[in-house]
Amino acid sequence: MRRVFSRRQKFTIVNGILAIVAVITMLQLWLLDATMNAFLGGVGAVVTPAALASVACLLLNVGLLWYLYRLERR
Amino acid sequence: MRPDDPERLSVPPDGRAFHDQPQWRNDFPIDWPQDELIARRDFTKFLVLTSLAFVVGQAWIVAKNFARGRRGEPPVRRIASLDAVPVGGAITFTYPGPQDTCILLRTAEDRFVAYSQKCTHLSCAVTPRPEENCLHCPCHNGFFDLATGIPTAGPPRRPLPRIILEARGGDLYATGIEVRA
Numbered sequence: 001m002r003r004v005f006s007r008r009q010k011f012t013i014v015n016g017i018l019a020i021v022a023v024i025t026m027l028q029l030w031l032l033d034a035t036m037n038a039f040l041g042g043v044g045a046v047v048t049p050a051a052l053a054s055v056a057c058l059l060l061n062v063g064l065l066w067y068l069y070r071l072e073r074r
Numbered sequence: 075m076r077p078d079d080p081e082r083l084s085v086p087p088d089g090r091a092f093h094d095q096p097q098w099r100n101d102f103p104i105d106w107p108q109d110e111l112i113a114r115r116d117f118t119k120f121l122v123l124t125s126l127a128f129v130v131g132q133a134w135i136v137a138k139n140f141a142r143g144r145r146g147e148p149p150v151r152r153i154a155s156l157d158a159v160p161v162g163g164a165i166t167f168t169y170p171g172p173q174d175t176c177i178l179l180r181t182a183e184d185r186f187v188a189y190s191q192k193c194t195h196l197s198c199a200v201t202p203r204p205e206e207n208c209l210h211c212p213c214h215n216g217f218f219d220l221a222t223g224i225p226t227a228g229p230p231r232r233p234l235p236r237i238i239l240e241a242r243g244g245d246l247y248a249t250g251i252e253v254r255a
Binding site: 006007010011014015017018021022024025028029031032035036037038039040041042043044047048050051054055057058061062064065068069072 | 081108110117121124128129131132133135136232252253
């Protein structure tokens with residue numbers, strides 16, 4: 001059975017998810033900066049693992065957003 | 075109050091339930107608390123799109139890295155004869171491609187150094203200042219050590235790519251590039 005949240009509870013959940021997504025996105029920005037720096041410095045070995053880590057962050061973000069939309073429909 | 079959502083303050087003009095309303099009416103609610111909720115959700119969506127843009131950036135770096143790996147070894151190319159550059163003098167040349175401008179400097183009678191002329195900050199052309207023993211980037215006042223190419227002041231953080239030189243007979247040849255982090 002699906003749990004129905006009050007608007008106040010939904011508000012807390014949305015704020016929490018927004019904070020997590022913001023932190024993950026900032027982490028991705030740092031990762032992109034570090035990868036670009038390494039690539040321009042001739043270090044190519046870190047490029048692919050960094051890209052995979054960034055994709056993992058995106059999937060996590062998409063999952064959290066999907067949960068938010070599902071929350072709206074309740 | 076609507077029976078389908080008792081927390082909503084307003085009633086749609088046609089009197090039907092909220093889930094039967096057009097999408098725009100749910101996306102732009104009149105109720106202030108509901109509007110705050112939607113605004114935060116939309117901001118989260120915007121952050122996720124930003125996250126997607128970062129992944130696209132990472133993919134672009136992977137593609138560039140792959141292309142760099144396929145390029146192979148740089149060619150061996152004659153730059154100039156040894157006596158074409160006076161002590162303290164400099165000449166420019168292109169290596170390995172015709173767009174890749176480099177600079178050759180003679181710092182002593184028997185010592186030559188060559189670097190890519192693109193500043194590692196934003197790719198402006200660096201110019202030699204032998205009297206100050208440095209290379210200067212005029213765009214943002216970046217300075218590099220003349221003997222090593224290491225940044226000494228200003229915004230650049232990475233050394234200039236060094237062109238590997240080889241003297242053969244009376245000529246100087248470029249044989250490779252050393253990109254340094």
